[in-house]
Amino acid sequence: MRATLRWAHSDLRTHRGEALFLVLATAGIVASLLLATALFGYATNPWQRVFAQARGAHVWLHTDRAADAGELAALDGVEAVAGPYPTASATVAVRGTRASVELRGTAERPEVGRPLLTAGHWIDPADPDGVVLESRLARALLAQPGDTLALPGTPRTLTVLGIADSPERRYRPGEQPGLVWAPPAAVPDPGGQVIGLRLTDPGETDYAVQRAVTVLGAGAIGQVSTWEQARAEAQGDNRLLGQVLGLFGLGALLAAGLAVHGAIGTRIRGHLRDISVLKAIGFTPGQVVRVFLLLHLAYALLGAVAAAALTQAFGSRFPGRLGDAVGVWQGLPGHTVALVAVPACAVLFIGATTGLAAWRAGRVPPVPVPRPAAARGGGLSGAARGALGLRVPRVPVRSRVRGRGARGADGSGVRGADGPGAPAPAKTGVPDPGEAAGIRELEVRVPPALVLGWHKAFARRPRSLAAVARLTLPLLLIVVAMSAWTTIDRFHTRPEQVGLPTALTVRADAGADDRGTRALLERDPRVAAAYPGVEVAALVPGQTATIALRGLGTREEPYPYALAEGRRAHGPDEAVAGQGLLDLLDVQVGDWVRMTVGDRPQILHIVGRSIEPENAGRVVSTSLDTLRENDPGLTPTLYQLRLRPGADPEEVAARLAASGPEGLEVHAVANPADGLSPLRGVVLGLIAVLALVGLIELLTTIGGTVREGERDLLALKAIGLSPRQITGVTVTATGCTTLAAVLLAAALGLPLAHWLIDAQGASSGIGAGIARAPSPGLLVAVGAAAVLGAAALAAVPSARAARRRLADTLSAVA
Numbered sequence: 001m002r003a004t005l006r007w008a009h010s011d012l013r014t015h016r017g018e019a020l021f022l023v024l025a026t027a028g029i030v031a032s033l034l035l036a037t038a039l040f041g042y043a044t045n046p047w048q049r050v051f052a053q054a055r056g057a058h059v060w061l062h063t064d065r066a067a068d069a070g071e072l073a074a075l076d077g078v079e080a081v082a083g084p085y086p087t088a089s090a091t092v093a094v095r096g097t098r099a100s101v102e103l104r105g106t107a108e109r110p111e112v113g114r115p116l117l118t119a120g121h122w123i124d125p126a127d128p129d130g131v132v133l134e135s136r137l138a139r140a141l142l143a144q145p146g147d148t149l150a151l152p153g154t155p156r157t158l159t160v161l162g163i164a165d166s167p168e169r170r171y172r173p174g175e176q177p178g179l180v181w182a183p184p185a186a187v188p189d190p191g192g193q194v195i196g197l198r199l200t201d202p203g204e205t206d207y208a209v210q211r212a213v214t215v216l217g218a219g220a221i222g223q224v225s226t227w228e229q230a231r232a233e234a235q236g237d238n239r240l241l242g243q244v245l246g247l248f249g250l251g252a253l254l255a256a257g258l259a260v261h262g263a264i265g266t267r268i269r270g271h272l273r274d275i276s277v278l279k280a281i282g283f284t285p286g287q288v289v290r291v292f293l294l295l296h297l298a299y300a301l302l303g304a305v306a307a308a309a310l311t312q313a314f315g316s317r318f319p320g321r322l323g324d325a326v327g328v329w330q331g332l333p334g335h336t337v338a339l340v341a342v343p344a345c346a347v348l349f350i351g352a353t354t355g356l357a358a359w360r361a362g363r364v365p366p367v368p369v370p371r372p373a374a375a376r377g378g379g380l381s382g383a384a385r386g387a388l389g390l391r392v393p394r395v396p397v398r399s400r401v402r403g404r405g406a407r408g409a410d411g412s413g414v415r416g417a418d419g420p421g422a423p424a425p426a427k428t429g430v431p432d433p434g435e436a437a438g439i440r441e442l443e444v445r446v447p448p449a450l451v452l453g454w455h456k457a458f459a460r461r462p463r464s465l466a467a468v469a470r471l472t473l474p475l476l477l478i479v480v481a482m483s484a485w486t487t488i489d490r491f492h493t494r495p496e497q498v499g500l501p502t503a504l505t506v507r508a509d510a511g512a513d514d515r516g517t518r519a520l521l522e523r524d525p526r527v528a529a530a531y532p533g534v535e536v537a538a539l540v541p542g543q544t545a546t547i548a549l550r551g552l553g554t555r556e557e558p559y560p561y562a563l564a565e566g567r568r569a570h571g572p573d574e575a576v577a578g579q580g581l582l583d584l585l586d587v588q589v590g591d592w593v594r595m596t597v598g599d600r601p602q603i604l605h606i607v608g609r610s611i612e613p614e615n616a617g618r619v620v621s622t623s624l625d626t627l628r629e630n631d632p633g634l635t636p637t638l639y640q641l642r643l644r645p646g647a648d649p650e651e652v653a654a655r656l657a658a659s660g661p662e663g664l665e666v667h668a669v670a671n672p673a674d675g676l677s678p679l680r681g682v683v684l685g686l687i688a689v690l691a692l693v694g695l696i697e698l699l700t701t702i703g704g705t706v707r708e709g710e711r712d713l714l715a716l717k718a719i720g721l722s723p724r725q726i727t728g729v730t731v732t733a734t735g736c737t738t739l740a741a742v743l744l745a746a747a748l749g750l751p752l753a754h755w756l757i758d759a760q761g762a763s764s765g766i767g768a769g770i771a772r773a774p775s776p777g778l779l780v781a782v783g784a785a786a787v788l789g790a791a792a793l794a795a796v797p798s799a800r801a802a803r804r805r806l807a808d809t810l811s812a813v814a
Contacts, residue, residue, distance in 0.1 A: 026303025120162030137178030453732020479749030566608030580617025580765030617765025
């Protein structure tokens with residue numbers, strides 16, 4: 001045991017840098033996996049907890065006032081019914097901030113879909129103007145219990161009595177109204193009612209919706225929302241952040257395991273004699289294996305414990321969503337198990353890869369087997385021999401100097417046709433044809449260091465390919481991370497290419513004059529175009545869900561959709577649809593779809609697929625003229641504003657709200673990338689971790705190349721290479737290996753990143769076509785930095801090895 005510890009201590013002193021990088025890489029990998037676990041828990045558990053405690057309804061049906069909720073309670077599979085509750089659409093304002101809301105008349109706290117109070121108290125029957133706000137709406141309005149809400153256009157005011165969490169769909173400005181619970185007296189003129197259904201089997205949600213629509217009639221249904229939609233919105237971007245962290249964490253863990261495997265294999269090849277001596281003095285194969293295994297397990301365990309401790313102590317202090325996620329995750333029941341299981345699994349994986357490599361050390365015989373004089377990779381190729389001058393290519397060149405046709409072998413590089421050793425031709429009085437024409441032959445040579453370095457890098461095919469593959473994996477993940485960064489940046493710099501051609505949404509009161517409103521909007525100097533439109537809920541075929549049917553722009557001024565497939569909608573009954581709608585209806589571009597808006601059927605021809613960031617892509621869009629053909633009395637209820645380059649959306653929105661009529665609402669269009677801002681820091685951290693893993697593999701490659709070059713040192717010196725040229729051989733070999741890994745990572749990483757990002761876009765409903773690769777200049781800069789950095793790292797140890805004493809070189813060869 002004492003000898004084992006002394007050997008481990010000696011190995012640690014010899015490879016301090018590699019040990020440090022391994023510990024740091026393991027810490028980064030485990031930290032990313034723990035953060036991914038926290039984000040997954042933060043995305044799913046809070047909503048699930050609220051839904052369970054509130055006995056949430058699985059289906060919410062917005063109907064007209066004549067619908068009979070009693071008939072729904074008699075349906076099979078319906079456990080309980082909430083409501084019906086009278087509803088009315090309204091706009092509330094407090095301290096200059098406005099929001100569209102749904103006033104829901106509730107006399108008592110519901111048993112199904114029960115709001116969970118977080119501040120204040122429930123509605124007081126003695127206060128007819130007292131209301132309770134949904135928590136997300138309250139955060140948007142910066143409202144607290146005791147605040148007074150104004151109803152623009154009316155003299156009425158509402159008093160906030162409490163704030164409550166709800167498992168229903170969350171408030172989104174311009175898309176989904178906020179929820180306000182109020183006494184029935186506060187909803188004097190309801191425009192409809194809402195009914196909630198709690199099911200015995202949540203998996204039968206679509207069937208339950210279909211039966212409810214059949215019982216009530218399609219004309220009575222205004223909108224249908226399900227618990228799955230609410231859960232997806234609640235999880236939001238947190239689940240995507242968790243997926244990114246988990247994917248890159250697992251990829252980095254695999255890269256680290258392979259790097260450790262390669263490092264141990266290279267170290268074993270460089271210390272075969274030492275291992276043989278250990279076996280000769282009594283070490284068993286198991287002891288040799290245990291030394292390598294325990295040493296690297298200690299590195300991995302130190303990094304994993306450090307990551308777990310730092311995440312536990314400082315994780316909740318991270319800025320933004322990551323800190324919130326870790327804080328919530330630390331309070332969940334499975335937190336302790338995950339905090340132990342994730343680092344343990346990472347350490348066990350690294351231990352498994354270490355054991356495979358250490359097993360080779362146990363098979364080393366006690367008596368070293370003499371290595372063959374020639375490398376198994378074979379001799380130089382024909383191209384290499386030609387480049388070294390064994391078969392010299394000569395190029396005729398013109399010369400202004402007349403006289404001797406060649407110089408001697410003095411190293412000038414310009415030689416006669418008879419080679420370097422031939423004497424100069426005697427003067428015979430007859431001019432040489434070459435001299436008369438002024439033509440000489442120039443020998444083209446490649447520096448020996450480049451040729452021998454290339455040969456050393458790729459002579460041993462299996463070993464060389466393994467080194468390139470191990471270095472390619474972290475570089476490939478870095479390319480994927482850079483592609484994710486570029487895609488997120490595109491949402492901010494070129495939003496019109498990802499389905500966000502407009503920056504502001506304006507909603508006017510019902511009955512507002514269309515021409516007057518458009519004139520007001522287009523009069524602003526920073527508004528480039530104002531597209532009138534309308535958005536209604538439509539029942540899909542089968543009556544299992546509702547989608548958003550939008551009519552934007554006119555045939556004379558079409559709305560600039562971002563198309564990923566097909567063409568724009570120009571003719572009658574033509575429309576474009578989002579990926580979420582195509583998946584929901586199981587249709588493709590070119591198909592006809594039928595939907596129901598109230599009692600009116602609407603049949604549209606899908607001629608293109610648009611990139612739709614809103615409503616999970618469950619949107620079908622056509623022109624306002626097409627919808628008017630089915631409903632001539634249709635008037636615009638919203639306007640999408642495209643601003644001029646450089647315009648500030650907040651400034652324009654404030655100016656329009658101040659100059660417009662009382663009921664004009666102006667909201668900024670939500671950008672999906674706003675919620676992904678923490679992903680930038682995550683990507684930078686992951687790139688740093690992957691760079692550490694790549695650095696470990698690079699140091700391993702350099703060490704192996706230097707050790708294998710020790711036996712060739714005498715031969716290289718014997719043929720006349722200087723120490724600088726010998727150093728160049730190792731530097732070239734390392735640079736060629738890194739260059740091959742960079743090219744392979746770019747060739748594989750770009751299509752992989754494109755597929756992963758588009759797959760995520762398709763699964764979220766936005767649709768494929770949002771992925772963008774990094775610029776060629778950035779890729780070239782990163783690749784050049786990797787190659788030059790590898791060459792710089794290889795220069796110091798290779799220069800030290802090239803200047804070794806003759807006795808040390810003979811000892812290494814022996």
